[in-house]
Amino acid sequence: MNQKECKFYSGGLRGAEATFGATAEKYGIEETTFSFEGHKLARDKNVTILGPEELVKGQVSMDIVSTKMGRKYAQAETLKKVFQVIFHMINSGFQVFAVGFIKEDKTVQGGTGWGIELAKFFNRPVSVFDQDKNQWFTWKGTEWVADEPVISHKTFCGTGTRNLSDEGKKAIEELFARSF
Numbered sequence: 076m077n078q079k080e081c082k083f084y085s086g087g088l089r090g091a092e093a094t095f096g097a098t099a100e101k102y103g104i105e106e107t108t109f110s111f112e113g114h115k116l117a118r119d120k121n122v123t124i125l126g127p128e129e130l131v132k133g134q135v136s137m138d139i140v141s142t143k144m145g146r147k148y149a150q151a152e153t154l155k156k157v158f159q160v161i162f163h164m165i166n167s168g169f170q171v172f173a174v175g176f177i178k179e180d181k182t183v184q185g186g187t188g189w190g191i192e193l194a195k196f197f198n199r200p201v202s203v204f205d206q207d208k209n210q211w212f213t214w215k216g217t218e219w220v221a222d223e224p225v226i227s228h229k230t231f232c233g234t235g236t237r238n239l240s241d242e243g244k245k246a247i248e249e250l251f252a253r254s255f
Contacts, residue, residue, distance in 0.1 A: 076226060078102045078255045084168040084232040086110065086160050089117035091174040091187075091235025094244050096120060098251050099233070109163045111156045125163060133162025158189055161234070165193040168232030171201040172250065174243040175236045177212060177219055190234050200228065204246040206236065211246065226254035 083099040085092040087108035096118040099106050108122045111130060116122065165171060171194040176184040183191045183203055194201040195214055202213040202224035213222035236243070 076229075076254060078104050080229050081105070081226065082107065082168070082230045084109065084164045084230070085118070085234060086157075086164055087116035087118040087120075087122065088237055090237035090239040091243060091247070092233060093117040094239055094247050095172070095233025095235075098247055102251055102255055107167070109160045109167075111160060114156070114160075125160065129163070130156060130159040133159035133166075157186055161186065161190045162193060164232045164234060165190050165197065165199065168230045169199055170226065170228040170231040171199050172204075172224070172226075172231065172233045172247075173202070173235040174204045174206060174239060174246060176207055177203055177205045181217075181219060185236065187235050190232075200224075204235075204243055204250075206240050206243050209242045209246075211250075223253065224250065226250065 081104045083104050083106045085096050085108055087096065087110060096106055100120065106120050108116065108118060108120055109125060110116055110122055111125050173183060173187050173191055175187040178184055182188045191201055191203060202211055202222060204211050211222050211224055212219035213224055
């Protein structure tokens, strides 16, 4: 894979997304950061501000999100917009990488989990570095399987926890090193 042909998408938040973005930049990969008016970013490279018409394309009932994720989410307007941004990230980047925590019910903790569920729903290749287990896992059918993924598609997205561990940061850096 030639990194000059790749495009990377994220939401530019602190932690995993900012680290994915900085690492993509180090490798010379074109980056797009999706956001909405008034949202504070840790990384603001090539930001695309999504207006109301674009955001609505990623709109989903918070009841559906809560049911799918097996936990309650507030009806806050900002949280709805974050989930709408996640839709645009996943829809733009074919392959999906995340750093976070895989739960017993096979979902991923927090807002990251919604992105992972969308990736599964869209039948996208998706891998998660679990910070509790310090290992990468790739979704295969109905299970998370231990793996050492590589970036193998020209468009990909990186997301994850804002509380990135040193091991999570190293996992992102090693993902790029293995891939390019």
